[in-house]
Amino acid sequence: MHPEEGVEVTASPAVADDAGRRALVALVGVTLLSLVVRLQSLGARTFHWDEGRVGYWILRYHETGRFSYRPIIHGPFIQHVDALLFHVVPATDFWARVPVAVITAALPLSAWLLRRHLDEVELVSLGLLLTLDPLLLYYSRFMRSDALVGTFAFVAFTLLVRAFDTRRPRLVYPAVVSFAFAFGSKENALVYVLCLLGAGALAYDHQLVRAATREIGAFDRLKTDLTATRSWLDDASGETPSALWLAGVFSGATLAFLAVIVLLYAPRPDIWTALDGPRQFANVVDSATVEAGNRFVEGWVETGHREHPYVAFLHDMLETLLYGSAVVLTLAVVGFVVDGYGGDGRILVAFTSYWGAVSIIGYPIATDIQAPWAAFHVVLPLTVTAAVGVAALVRLVERGVATDDRATVALAALVLTGAAAGIVVANGDYWNSAAEEDRKVLQWAQPENELKPTLAVVDAVVRKNEGRDVLFYAGDDDRFHVANESSLDQPPPGGPSWHSRLPLPWYLERAGATVTSTPAETTATEAMSDAPAVVIAAAEDRDALESRLEGYAVAEHRFKLWGEGIVVFVDRDAIREAGLEPSAL
Structure with missing residues (x-):
């Protein structure tokens, strides 16, 4: 993120020290709120069909100590965590859902890692949207791995942004570990990688277009960015030659990623014999990587799970988004337009907007059933753009008050109040819903709470x-x-x-x-x-x-x-x- 030749690549409204402290305190408070709303009455809703399937096999694993990866019930993270948890607490609907609720409750804190790009109001708004968006909240209270893979992937993304901002390569390692946990939660972590790559390409093209509008050639801009990237590597690596340092970081990150994957995917009880000798260690690693990968390909790629009508799945996705996260979608449009056309055109805002857009296009292809929880992966990145939209409306109110423009204040305040009311009403409808009238956000295999x-x-x-x-x-x-x-x-x-x-x-x-x-x-x-x-x-x-x-x-x-x-x-x-x-x- 650098200004070159008078071109501001990203306008980084880095929060000042005092504002930063206020924002951090606010985000800690929002995180506590996030934890409370996720744990409150967490066991009230009857287990969904899918929760019951995974939960049953967790109970069998807990009792027998035997586990092997099965793609049909997705990544093993929640299975391992719940099986261990049930040694300490009773196996109830509440406790089975607690790991998902607690992990997703920490999402607002990840906003702090974006403080070089978002101002104080935007950071707090992002924390609140991650906490209270109805779709995110509902499936954060659901013993299923979609919220887990989304949370781990989003945290990994924010850690990588912070590593780039600060030139601190050590942040790459927790980012890689977080992404490894995403892969250990559900296989659509691969879709996250594809969406991030697609969003990155679109966001960089966005920057090239902006450079062209300022009469700077795309080739010159590309050369400038390559030079800046080399400078970044030199700064991050210190006195070590960049190529050697980069190889070391890559090797360390790869080992960290594989260590988590082996820990999660290795069969039980085989993993406990991994240190008995080189051959046994190699067998455990092979089972956790090559064999698990083959099972994934056989279970999801070769069996035709993706053969379905795209338009019908896209319609179902859009319907869920409009009913479950209409406020975030609306505010994201506001944020994208305000920042991209009336502001500084921050690359982070463009990136998360494209990330959400690519996810809308991609998930109807990637998912195997029409399930509203797939929309979780669309809403998550759009909360960043929506937070920019909230801040734009807040600033509009402030300017209106300063200039005594009552019409502007009334309009902006009305929109903000309506957005807040929409979130409150929607959460009231979906809180622990198991009602047929909420079918746009619920999946049909949900028994009634009675x-x-x-x-x-x-x-x-x-x-x-x-x-x-x-x-x-x-x-x-x-x-x-x-x-x-x-x-x-x-x-x-x-x-x-x-x-x-x-x-x-x-x-x-x-x-x-x-x-x-x-x-x-x-x-x-x-x-x-x-x-x-x-x-x-x-x-x-x-x-x-x-x-x-x-x-x-x-x-x-x-x-x-x-x-x-x-x-x-x-x-x-x-x-x-x-x-x-x-x-x-």
């Missing part, structure tokens, strides 16, 4: 019951039947019908339930002749079972928010033996 009290009753009954605990009635379509329940001890599960039960296996496994199921040809009369304490079936089978389960309390719930329901029968005597009133269900 299921949780029923599951609490089932949990109490199972813990007190002896013998068989739960029977899944498969009905005519064999929906819930698993022929060999012991096949669920280690992944993959024994048949596709197990996935139809999700997220119930998470709740039943942590209660220690003994589970059986009926094959499709079993009639309701046969199945209920020796029914256990709990019977679970599809909602359409309720009438067939209810008359055969006298003495059972019954509850019906939406199992998927649109299109599927389940019914849960619990023996009233078993409820009493568990110390509950039969009316509890």
